[in-house]
Amino acid sequence: MAKYSRVSGSVGLITLQNPPVNALSAAVRQGIVDTVERALSDPKVKSVVICGQNGIFCGGADIKEFGSNMSGPPLVPMIHAIEAANKPVVAAIEGSALGGGLELALGCHYRIAHSKARLGLPEVTLGLLPAAGGTQRLPRLIGVPAALDLITTGRHVTAAEALQLGVVDQVTDHSTVDAAVKFAQSVAGKPLDARRISTYPCPRPSDLDALFEGVMEKVRQSARGAIAPVACVQAVRAAATQPYTQGMEREKELMATLFTSGQARALQYCFFAQRAVSRWSMPNGARWDTSKPRPVHKAAVIGLGTMGRGITVALAQTGLSVIAVETQEKQLMEAKQAVSGMLERGAKRRGVAPALDRISYSRDIQAVADVDLVIEAVFEDMGLKKKVFQQLASICRPGTFLCTNTSALDVDHLASQTHNPELVVGMHFFAPAHVMKLLEVVYGPRSSPQAVATAMQLGKKMGKISVAVGNCPGFVGNRMLKPYMEQAFFLLEEGATPELVDRALEEFGFPMGVFRMSDLSGLDVGWRVRKGDGLSEPGAPSGQPARIRQGRRYSPLGDLLCEQGRFGQKTGRGWYQYNKPGSRVARSDPWLHSFLEGYRARHGLVARRIDNQEVLERCLYALINEGFRILEDGIAAGPEDIDMIYVFGYGWPRHRGGPMFYAGMVGLGKVLERLEHYHQAHPDVPYLKPCSLLWRLVASGSPPLHKWREVIKKLHSQL
Numbered sequence: 001m002a003k004y005s006r007v008s009g010s011v012g013l014i015t016l017q018n019p020p021v022n023a024l025s026a027a028v029r030q031g032i033v034d035t036v037e038r039a040l041s042d043p044k045v046k047s048v049v050i051c052g053q054n055g056i057f058c059g060g061a062d063i064k065e066f067g068s069n070m071s072g073p074p075l076v077p078m079i080h081a082i083e084a085a086n087k088p089v090v091a092a093i094e095g096s097a098l099g100g101g102l103e104l105a106l107g108c109h110y111r112i113a114h115s116k117a118r119l120g121l122p123e124v125t126l127g128l129l130p131a132a133g134g135t136q137r138l139p140r141l142i143g144v145p146a147a148l149d150l151i152t153t154g155r156h157v158t159a160a161e162a163l164q165l166g167v168v169d170q171v172t173d174h175s176t177v178d179a180a181v182k183f184a185q186s187v188a189g190k191p192l193d194a195r196r197i198s199t200y201p202c203p204r205p206s207d208l209d210a211l212f213e214g215v216m217e218k219v220r221q222s223a224r225g226a227i228a229p230v231a232c233v234q235a236v237r238a239a240a241t242q243p244y245t246q247g248m249e250r251e252k253e254l255m256a257t258l259f260t261s262g263q264a265r266a267l268q269y270c271f272f273a274q275r276a277v278s279r280w281s282m283p284n285g286a287r288w289d290t291s292k293p294r295p296v297h298k299a300a301v302i303g304l305g306t307m308g309r310g311i312t313v314a315l316a317q318t319g320l321s322v323i324a325v326e327t328q329e330k331q332l333m334e335a336k337q338a339v340s341g342m343l344e345r346g347a348k349r350r351g352v353a354p355a356l357d358r359i360s361y362s363r364d365i366q367a368v369a370d371v372d373l374v375i376e377a378v379f380e381d382m383g384l385k386k387k388v389f390q391q392l393a394s395i396c397r398p399g400t401f402l403c404t405n406t407s408a409l410d411v412d413h414l415a416s417q418t419h420n421p422e423l424v425v426g427m428h429f430f431a432p433a434h435v436m437k438l439l440e441v442v443y444g445p446r447s448s449p450q451a452v453a454t455a456m457q458l459g460k461k462m463g464k465i466s467v468a469v470g471n472c473p474g475f476v477g478n479r480m481l482k483p484y485m486e487q488a489f490f491l492l493e494e495g496a497t498p499e500l501v502d503r504a505l506e507e508f509g510f511p512m513g514v515f516r517m518s519d520l521s522g523l524d525v526g527w528r529v530r531k532g533d534g535l536s537e538p539g540a541p542s543g544q545p546a547r548i549r550q551g552r553r554y555s556p557l558g559d560l561l562c563e564q565g566r567f568g569q570k571t572g573r574g575w576y577q578y579n580k581p582g583s584r585v586a587r588s589d590p591w592l593h594s595f596l597e598g599y600r601a602r603h604g605l606v607a608r609r610i611d612n613q614e615v616l617e618r619c620l621y622a623l624i625n626e627g628f629r630i631l632e633d634g635i636a637a638g639p640e641d642i643d644m645i646y647v648f649g650y651g652w653p654r655h656r657g658g659p660m661f662y663a664g665m666v667g668l669g670k671v672l673e674r675l676e677h678y679h680q681a682h683p684d685v686p687y688l689k690p691c692s693l694l695w696r697l698v699a700s701g702s703p704p705l706h707k708w709r710e711v712i713k714k715l716h717s718q719l
């Protein structure tokens, strides 16, 4: 919808009305067409202002409409009609002008923005391109290199940057609509030919071919198989090399391919899933909309290793007062220096003052007595964490939330060390904690809804995608990683190399394959966990075959590498070799290959040819199967939670939507059939046995992902 009024005697004011972001739904587009026509045909109206209600200009096309049959007037002719108008049209930009919203503004003759407004063409993040003339008008207005940057990254720019680039004509700190109306009056009757961007020649850089080749190369590398960024470059190239009308044809043609692509569906799913996970629920019925968080002004971090330092930085940058505790003097001094460095670098990047004075450091845990919330981040050892929780329970004032940063340990067991287990939750950060977007908020059976709500809200304030999950070994992310890694090890035993497995996963879109990732995070991490689980020697009972543990197939390959001191990048050797300890460039290691050959010979294993498809099916379907078990167990409330954990914490390619979405795209029947096939071939690998929820979903006709919750609910009610 769009409201029309006449203001200051001669200015037609069109206000877009579609809360919350004034998206360009069919009704809004119809409203714009009607009100523009009305303004242009009213002889009293000499100029026009377009604005959005509630302080936001326009969040772009209505993404919800993309999945359905589009009706209503199309954007392109609507924007052309505005540009062709014989009265000046001014866009008054408050809040956001994004996607189709900015394209609408580019069709106007002038743009005035509030200083706090953000502008951008984020279509690429939805698997699309700015197909309402954005790829053709923006390069004509601001030049090819700047347009390529905005269109291929989708980044939002501030009003100040938009002014500097020439996207807007004026920035105001006051009422944007008042400024636009005044401006519209001042330009009434002035010639408009020079204000129609589509008529501008596109500035042609002298090194056009080199420029586009360079950008295409960069985009291909960072896109990891995503098609939209490549199409964006092709569309801008058309603007630089062809007349406007032909450029528009090219834009339309490229958009047609993207619009119906699986990648666009996946990315648009991610857009909504990212927002859906904040509407959390627990199996006991507690929910985001009925649980009130308590404000947190002062927090404490216990333990200033890598994780504790990152968490301290993230809290301070959020504006909280932080007490950072480390009992070892040397560690404390080192941590203080490291935290200050991180804060200074972050502040420099963001052009703000570093939040150094928000942190006070202490060696004495008693210093946390009056904080609202504590995040314990000591070494991942249950004995040590228990001791800290017992201390916290006696030191902290009543009502203090006690959170543990653990990647796998039993949150409920820690809660039982305190007098108030309802105040305890897990906050599983990902390294580096001040950079990584994911936070798993882990509730135990006794965690109160208020504790969960408070941790979720704190995560949001810290700029994290917070996902509430139940308590089980590994929670969601690491629990699913186990079968994935296990399959990768088995593939090595059967004839693959780390290079082959990693290449398949990287071509799929992961930034790093499983072995390169393992070298980065350190092989000793998993070794410690396996030892704790009694899997790795010497915990395993003597006399049992080397490749069987606890009655199931086991690969000791990772343990054997650790026994050789090959912990990955930090020791300069792991699944790959590195120039020196700490170096990041992985090189193939002949030692590893002959080690694998020797291992296979010792165990009577005959190497066979393994292709990319088998790598993907075995690693990914085993991981997905565990995802279904997690849903079945009620550890995650829905598939969106799992998908966002994998997209934001584990490098799952966003254009593939997350593991559960991917399973739906492949077809649940196919996933089931391949799991059955592999389980028959490897009956001693329980992770390959299709779980009952997957069977049930297939039996109920493989419903679309948004209907899975109904099937899960039925399953739970029958248990």
Ligand SMILES: CC/C=C\CC(=O)SCCNC(=O)CCNC(=O)[C@H](O)C(C)(C)COP(=O)(O)OP(=O)(O)OC[C@H]1O[C@@H](n2cnc3c(N)ncnc32)[C@H](O)[C@@H]1OP(=O)(O)O
Pocket: 020, 021, 023, 059, 060, 061, 062, 063, 064, 075, 096, 098, 099, 100, 101, 122, 123, 126, 128, 129, 130, 131, 132, 272, 275, 276
């Ligand atoms: C021919 C094709 C031409 C054009 C193509 C396009 O224009 S594609 C769309 C391009 N636009 C975008 O990508 C912008 C997406 N929106 C945002 O980035 C943010 O929502 C925004 C506008 C910066 C506001 O952020 P804020 O944090 O304030 O709110 P939130 O993100 O939680 O959104 C609030 C609710 O609005 C829904 N929503 C937002 N944008 C759209 C949209 N374009 N279409 C439909 N719905 C949108 C969002 O899902 C939230 O809904 P809720 O139910 O509350 O979760």
